[in-house]
Amino acid sequence: MAISKNNPIVDGASGRFGNNLVFRKRGNRTVMAVRPSVSERVPTEDQMTQRFLFMEASFYAKSVLENPVLKAAYQAKAKEGQSAYNVAFKDYLTAPILHKLDWSKYTGELGSTLTGRITDVLAVTTVKMSLFDVNDVLIEEGLAVQSELKLDWVYTATVAHTPVVGTRILVQMTDTPGNVYVEEVVIV
Template identity: 40%
Template sequence: MARSKNNVVTHGLSGKVGDLLVFSQRNGKTFVGKVPKESTKELSEGQKAHRLKFQKAVLYAKSVLNDPAKKELYEEGVDRSKGQTTYNVAVADLLNAPDIESIDLSAYTGNVGDVIRIMVTDDFGVEEVKVKIENGDGSLVEEGNAVNSGVEWIYTATVQNTDLVGDKVTITASDAPANLSEKIENL
């Protein structure tokens, strides 16, 4: 897509010109491109799912713009030098779930007070990290929320766990639009 600079004829122009050109505005700049052609092919299931997710992202971004507190929060993440808007940042946030980078179980030996360290990243921000510890037979040992230490999330054990054989730890991370990521580690 071409960008028009200081052109008196195209400045502020937006919309379609016949079936040839499309003009759009972003951050006071005029962009020009070819009119996109609609595909006549049937969408695959993956494409349908992606389109639905994008529609949800658009609705989420509109709700952010209508909520002054959320809007202010998202505006802090906008990089105007890259042409971003609050709307763009909110759409991207819904499209990208948190990423559970690592789970450090080295300090967990089954004792009360042992810690589990979790590294979670997100394009905008992680809201909550939950930890669930289960015995090998599937029975629940304990579960709760990890605490954000600024760099990582830390969960402190509150229940004595005498037999770690076959136990598993499930980490669930969520962000503002309620995207969930889950990762399971065996002890």
């Protein structure tokens, strides 16, 4: 791959050149690369699943470009050489990350809290926490509230129970594209 700098002949060029080269625009640069080859192998089921996932991500990213508010939000997250489309595409394919779940203030009493530090490419829109006892019986579940710093999500207990040790917590996170991801944490 070669990047053209100050070459008026190829500046702004895109498409195929001969049988071996392809010109592409990436941001404000013109990139020259070897023409991609097309495999004649039959794709595996995993490859087909991945292609379908990429197709969904592409549709999502295109829909973002039609929404001025979302487009501006994704463009603000874009690094040099990236577009809102690129960031939206990545957001669709990237799960939110539960960095830690702080249960130090959770005592099993009404009003005690669980705090999850969760990040995503753009934003996490909702966090639902479900608590199960050691016998896997649902104790309670509900939505967490985002903190003022927009980094932590705080769930406040609405049901009292003991013992706290062994409580299984399912953290269900929904990101901007609407994908739902679940992490499980057990209080030790």
